[in-house]
Amino acid sequence: MEAQLKSEITCPSCGHKKIEDMPTNACQFFYECESCKTVSKPKEGDCCVYCSYGTIPCPPIQGNKSCC
Numbered sequence: 325m326e327a328q329l330k331s332e333i334t335c336p337s338c339g340h341k342k343i344e345d346m347p348t349n350a351c352q353f354f355y356e357c358e359s360c361k362t363v364s365k366p367k368e369g370d371c372c373v374y375c376s377y378g379t380i381p382c383p384p385i386q387g388n389k390s391c392c
Contacts (some may be wrong), residue, residue: 340357351372
């Protein structure tokens with residue numbers, strides 16, 4: 325099964341949602357909300373912001389591999 329590369333990420337501060345392209349070659353540890361400009365980082369135990377705040381986890385996690 326091929327990994328999905330788009331995820332709708334929700335800002336934990338203001339709730340703004342945006343569909344973003346996920347990187348396939350690196351984890352994204354920080355995400356700046358375009359609405360409130362808050363910079364978010366992953367929740368404890370998650371490898372990246374997509375695993376914490378996205379509708380779809382990052383590509384490595386989708387493939388049952390360790391992330392980063």
